Amino acid sequence: MADRAIDIRERFDDVTELLETVADSVMARLPKGGPVTLTEDSEDGHTAKLQPTAKAVIRKIDGTTELVTLPVLPDIPVHFMGGGGITTTHALKKGDEGLTVQAALGIDGWHQQGGVQSPGDTRQHAPADAFLIPGVRSDPRKLKGVSKNSSQTRTDDKQTVHDVSHTAVTSVREDAAHQVNGLAVQSEKGGARHVVDAMTIQNVAGKILLNC
Missing domain, CATH: 2.40.50 (OB fold (Dihydrolipoamide Acetyltransferase, E2P))
Incomplete structure:
Protein backbone atom coordinates (compact mmCIF):
# COMPACT_ATOMS: atom_id res chain seq x y z
CA MET A 1 0.00 0.00 0.00
CA ALA A 2 1.41 3.33 -1.02
CA ASP A 3 2.24 5.74 1.77
CA ARG A 4 0.08 8.84 1.96
CA ALA A 5 0.78 12.21 3.50
CA ILE A 6 -0.61 12.39 7.02
CA ASP A 7 -2.38 15.56 8.09
CA ILE A 8 -0.71 16.78 11.29
CA ARG A 9 -4.18 17.02 12.85
CA GLU A 10 -4.52 13.23 12.58
CA ARG A 11 -1.54 12.62 14.87
CA PHE A 12 -2.74 14.49 17.97
CA ASP A 13 -6.00 14.92 19.87
CA ASP A 14 -6.99 18.57 19.67
CA VAL A 15 -10.45 19.37 20.99
CA THR A 16 -10.23 23.00 19.88
CA GLU A 17 -9.39 21.96 16.32
CA LEU A 18 -12.26 19.44 16.35
CA LEU A 19 -14.77 22.06 17.51
CA GLU A 20 -13.55 24.57 14.93
CA THR A 21 -13.88 21.95 12.17
CA VAL A 22 -17.44 21.16 13.25
CA ALA A 23 -18.29 24.88 13.44
CA ASP A 24 -16.86 25.49 9.95
CA SER A 25 -18.95 22.62 8.60
CA VAL A 26 -22.15 23.97 10.16
CA MET A 27 -21.50 27.52 8.95
CA ALA A 28 -20.75 26.27 5.43
CA ARG A 29 -24.18 24.65 5.29
CA LEU A 30 -26.07 27.60 6.77
CA PRO A 31 -27.74 29.59 3.97
CA MET A 81 -38.62 52.02 1.32
CA GLY A 82 -41.88 53.14 2.88
CA GLY A 83 -43.88 53.96 5.99
CA GLY A 84 -46.70 56.15 7.28
CA GLY A 85 -48.79 55.46 4.20
CA ILE A 86 -46.09 56.60 1.75
CA THR A 87 -43.90 54.28 -0.32
CA THR A 88 -41.15 54.87 -2.87
CA THR A 89 -41.42 52.33 -5.68
CA HIS A 90 -39.74 51.54 -8.99
CA ALA A 91 -40.02 48.96 -11.73
CA ASP A 139 -18.97 46.61 -11.03
CA PRO A 140 -20.09 46.08 -14.67
CA ARG A 141 -23.40 47.80 -13.79
CA LYS A 142 -21.85 50.59 -11.71
CA LEU A 143 -24.11 53.66 -11.64
CA LYS A 144 -22.30 56.66 -13.11
CA GLY A 145 -22.68 60.29 -12.14
CA VAL A 146 -23.86 59.78 -8.55
CA SER A 147 -24.40 63.18 -6.91
CA LYS A 148 -22.22 63.97 -3.90
CA ASN A 149 -24.35 66.91 -2.74
CA SER A 150 -28.01 65.93 -3.15
CA SER A 151 -30.60 63.19 -3.20
CA GLN A 152 -31.77 62.15 -6.67
CA THR A 153 -34.42 60.04 -8.31
CA ARG A 154 -33.07 59.41 -11.79
CA THR A 155 -32.83 57.15 -14.79
CA ASP A 156 -29.56 55.26 -15.13
CA ASP A 157 -28.61 57.37 -18.18
CA LYS A 158 -29.39 60.55 -16.20
CA GLN A 159 -31.61 61.94 -18.97
CA THR A 160 -34.36 62.36 -16.39
CA VAL A 161 -33.41 63.59 -12.90
CA HIS A 162 -35.31 64.87 -9.87
CA ASP A 163 -32.74 66.45 -7.55
CA VAL A 164 -33.29 67.63 -3.96
CA SER A 165 -30.44 69.54 -2.31
CA HIS A 166 -30.04 72.01 0.55
CA THR A 167 -30.54 74.91 -1.86
CA ALA A 168 -33.06 73.81 -4.49
CA VAL A 169 -35.42 71.27 -5.97
CA THR A 170 -34.63 70.65 -9.62
CA SER A 171 -36.30 68.46 -12.23
CA VAL A 172 -34.60 67.82 -15.57
CA ARG A 173 -35.73 65.94 -18.66
CA GLU A 174 -33.20 66.14 -21.52
CA ASP A 175 -33.12 69.89 -22.45
CA ALA A 176 -36.09 70.88 -20.25
CA ALA A 177 -35.61 71.90 -16.62
CA HIS A 178 -37.59 73.32 -13.72
CA GLN A 179 -36.04 74.61 -10.49
CA VAL A 180 -37.41 75.98 -7.24
CA ASN A 181 -35.02 77.64 -4.79
CA GLY A 182 -35.17 80.28 -2.08
CA LEU A 183 -34.93 83.15 -4.58
CA ALA A 184 -36.98 82.19 -7.62
CA VAL A 185 -38.87 79.66 -9.68
CA GLN A 186 -37.31 79.01 -13.08
CA SER A 187 -38.37 76.89 -16.05
CA GLU A 188 -36.27 76.34 -19.17
CA LYS A 189 -36.80 74.58 -22.46
CA GLY A 190 -34.12 74.90 -25.11
CA GLY A 191 -33.43 78.64 -25.40
CA ALA A 192 -36.66 79.73 -23.70
CA ARG A 193 -36.71 80.68 -20.04
CA HIS A 194 -39.41 81.76 -17.58
CA VAL A 195 -38.30 83.17 -14.21
CA VAL A 196 -40.47 84.33 -11.32
CA ASP A 197 -38.87 85.99 -8.29
CA ALA A 198 -40.12 88.29 -5.54
CA MET A 199 -39.94 91.37 -7.78
CA THR A 200 -40.38 90.38 -11.42
CA ILE A 201 -41.60 87.89 -13.99
CA GLN A 202 -39.09 87.42 -16.79
CA ASN A 203 -39.70 85.67 -20.09
CA VAL A 204 -36.95 85.05 -22.62
CA ALA A 205 -38.09 83.34 -25.83
CA GLY A 206 -38.44 83.74 -29.55
CA LYS A 207 -42.22 83.94 -29.14
CA ILE A 208 -44.49 84.62 -26.15
CA LEU A 209 -48.16 83.63 -26.23
CA LEU A 210 -50.54 84.89 -23.56
CA ASN A 211 -53.99 83.28 -23.39
CA CYS A 212 -56.43 85.29 -21.27
Missing part, protein backbone atom coordinates in the same frame (compact mmCIF):
# COMPACT_ATOMS: atom_id res chain seq x y z
CA LYS A 32 -26.93 33.28 4.01
CA GLY A 33 -28.02 36.37 2.14
CA GLY A 34 -26.22 37.26 -1.06
CA PRO A 35 -26.37 38.90 -4.51
CA VAL A 36 -29.14 37.91 -6.92
CA THR A 37 -30.58 38.90 -10.29
CA LEU A 38 -34.20 38.91 -11.39
CA THR A 39 -34.94 36.11 -13.84
CA GLU A 40 -38.05 37.91 -15.16
CA ASP A 41 -39.95 41.17 -14.74
CA SER A 42 -41.94 41.51 -11.53
CA GLU A 43 -45.49 42.11 -12.73
CA ASP A 44 -46.93 43.30 -9.41
CA GLY A 45 -43.82 44.64 -7.65
CA HIS A 46 -44.79 42.58 -4.59
CA THR A 47 -42.68 39.48 -5.22
CA ALA A 48 -39.85 38.56 -7.56
CA LYS A 49 -38.22 35.45 -9.02
CA LEU A 50 -34.49 35.49 -8.29
CA GLN A 51 -31.34 33.69 -9.39
CA PRO A 52 -28.56 33.64 -6.74
CA THR A 53 -25.35 34.79 -8.46
CA ALA A 54 -22.81 33.33 -6.02
CA LYS A 55 -22.30 29.61 -6.57
CA ALA A 56 -22.30 27.17 -3.67
CA VAL A 57 -19.16 25.20 -2.80
CA ILE A 58 -20.03 21.51 -2.38
CA ARG A 59 -17.50 19.19 -0.72
CA LYS A 60 -17.50 15.66 -2.14
CA ILE A 61 -16.82 12.40 -0.28
CA ASP A 62 -13.25 12.29 -1.62
CA GLY A 63 -12.53 15.73 -0.15
CA THR A 64 -12.60 17.66 -3.44
CA THR A 65 -14.99 20.57 -3.98
CA GLU A 66 -17.37 21.54 -6.76
CA LEU A 67 -19.05 24.85 -7.60
CA VAL A 68 -22.80 24.48 -8.06
CA THR A 69 -25.31 27.06 -9.31
CA LEU A 70 -28.07 27.52 -6.73
CA PRO A 71 -31.71 27.06 -7.81
CA VAL A 72 -34.03 29.95 -8.69
CA LEU A 73 -35.96 31.40 -5.74
CA PRO A 74 -39.64 32.03 -6.60
CA ASP A 75 -42.05 34.47 -4.94
CA ILE A 76 -39.51 36.37 -2.84
CA PRO A 77 -41.07 39.44 -1.11
CA VAL A 78 -39.70 42.79 -2.32
CA HIS A 79 -38.61 45.56 0.05
CA PHE A 80 -39.45 49.11 -1.00
CA LEU A 92 -38.29 45.61 -11.28
CA LYS A 93 -37.01 44.26 -14.59
CA LYS A 94 -35.32 41.06 -15.70
CA GLY A 95 -31.56 41.33 -15.10
CA ASP A 96 -31.86 43.87 -12.26
CA GLU A 97 -29.50 43.09 -9.39
CA GLY A 98 -30.24 43.04 -5.69
CA LEU A 99 -29.47 41.54 -2.30
CA THR A 100 -31.40 38.89 -0.38
CA VAL A 101 -31.67 38.85 3.40
CA GLN A 102 -32.96 35.60 4.87
CA ALA A 103 -35.30 35.39 7.84
CA ALA A 104 -34.36 33.19 10.80
CA LEU A 105 -37.73 31.38 10.71
CA GLY A 106 -40.33 30.54 8.08
CA ILE A 107 -42.28 33.54 6.75
CA ASP A 108 -45.12 31.79 4.90
CA GLY A 109 -47.76 32.51 7.56
CA TRP A 110 -46.82 36.17 7.86
CA HIS A 111 -46.53 36.62 4.08
CA GLN A 112 -49.98 35.20 3.44
CA GLN A 113 -51.88 36.64 6.40
CA GLY A 114 -49.80 39.46 7.90
CA GLY A 115 -49.71 40.07 11.64
CA VAL A 116 -48.07 37.67 14.09
CA GLN A 117 -48.15 34.11 12.76
CA SER A 118 -46.65 30.70 13.37
CA PRO A 119 -43.59 29.89 11.23
CA GLY A 120 -45.38 26.71 10.19
CA ASP A 121 -42.46 24.31 10.64
CA THR A 122 -38.99 24.12 12.16
CA ARG A 123 -36.93 25.28 9.17
CA GLN A 124 -34.43 28.07 9.81
CA HIS A 125 -32.52 30.41 7.47
CA ALA A 126 -34.07 28.77 4.41
CA PRO A 127 -33.31 30.43 1.06
CA ALA A 128 -37.05 30.59 0.30
CA ASP A 129 -37.59 32.74 3.41
CA ALA A 130 -35.64 35.66 1.99
CA PHE A 131 -36.47 39.30 1.26
CA LEU A 132 -35.23 41.19 -1.79
CA ILE A 133 -33.51 44.54 -1.40
CA PRO A 134 -33.23 45.78 -5.01
CA GLY A 135 -30.57 48.15 -6.27
CA VAL A 136 -27.29 46.50 -5.27
CA ARG A 137 -24.90 46.66 -8.25
CA SER A 138 -21.91 44.72 -9.51
